[in-house]
Amino acid sequence: MKFERYGIGIAKGLTVTLKTLFRHPTVSQYPEQKLHTSRRIRGNELVWDVNKCTGCGTCAKTCPQGAIEIVTSTNMLENKYVVEKYQVDTGYCIQCGLCVEACPYGALFMGYSYEKAKYRRGELVQSKEDMALAEKQPSGYFYPEIAAQLPRQTLLLEKITEDENGS
């Protein structure tokens, strides 16, 4: 005797919702709670290494949006360029990563941050201090030697971190 037509489907559905009631919700409260991001993502920020950069300007020439502005002067004593101004208007940036791939000296990286939204357009322009390597972590994008050192992870992690700042 099959009970398919005697309301057993309703009972099954009710147990599903009841089980879900006692389970932890799968959503997170974004500004306060964040999912652990995988170390294998690339964010939408640029990280710039001041020591490796020679001021050649390849990144600025590659950029399809023309978002990178680089101004150099000549240092005759050491026979090289001094980068005076290096700024990226991230409002134009499409995060294509071509500048990172084009850099012949490995001075540009994609970072991890994905929270780069701003309230004013002017704040989108990032100076070389904003992108300095000292405070940021370069992601493994286009750098296999960095990617090789990353821990093995899935892309989506279930752990939630509470934001200590509480925004």
Next chain:
Amino acid sequence: MIISSPEISNAGVLQTLAPDWPGGFWWHWLLFTVVILAVVIVMVMSYIFMARRQIGRMQSRIGPNRTGPQGVLQPVADVVKVLLKEGIVPAAVDKPVYWLAPVVALAPVFAIFAVIPWTDGGMLADLNIGILYVVAISSISTVGMFMAGWSSSNKYALISAMRVIAAIVSYEIPVLLSIAGVLLLTGSLSMNDIVIAQRNVPFILLQPLGFLVFFIAGLAEISRSPFDLLEADQEIVAGFHIEYSGIKFAMFYLVEYGEAFILSCLITTLFLGGWRGPLLPEWLWFIAKAVIVWFVMVWIWATLPRIRIDQMMALAWKFLTPLAIINLIITAVQVLTLPENMFWVMIPVNIAITVILILLWSKSFKLGWGRVEV
């Protein structure tokens, strides 16, 4: 088997007047009217909050949790928002009917709470026709809904209003027949006497089939899911209150959840033993049982999909009504033949009858001459 109760005979006297009350009857009446209205509004708001949180958790979400601790102030915020909104009246509406409809829908909802027994005799009016009063008054709300749908001069509102009428007319019959089963056992129409008659065993055990029929048909009467096709958002936008905004919409919203509160109070009174319970105060037992009933209703709401109008009609006329009639006949036979207070016979027999009847009827229940599976 009539449930003999010596208390019933003098129960009607209990409520008319508290003899030691200062200032006489009318002050007593005024105070408790205000108290009950306040309780109803607070309960409706907590019902809204509970429904939203519970559905959220059942759908693996969190639900409103920003306003106040755990979001308990969310209904208050909603009310404030909806009261501050502009009341837009479309040009083509039938204005007198349009303005009157929310009042006609809302007034009966509050009027019903006069006969809900919160404690033993703790009700505004211990009418000796209490349950008849509830059934009669609750139908007036439907008129308000139909007025709203008709006067809005909106096709969606009209379709929704027609669905309301169809649903209420169809489902009133199983509701009344299942209430009649309880009344046969009680021998009284007074709500308080019905609770008093359940002092040994709640009627959900004596009338399992009646309870099921009443619960399902009640869900349809108040248009809760899965019978919420009068406000099927995907097809007819929001139903009969689509052209209403501001405080008039708030009144319809209050009607919707007020009716849910009424239904849970009725189920508590008729089947779950009302205010009866150990240790805790009586009114707390009553409200706790009502909240449990609401939990089950929201549980069903979160689970089941909406049914079609033909399925809804078929369920009323081919499933619930025959079962309710059979239940009534069986109860009548039991009341006539069994000796007094034979619960230990009646409970297993009635549960067995319920299971057998539901299995039999499910087997023969077909839609569209059998071409469409249920």
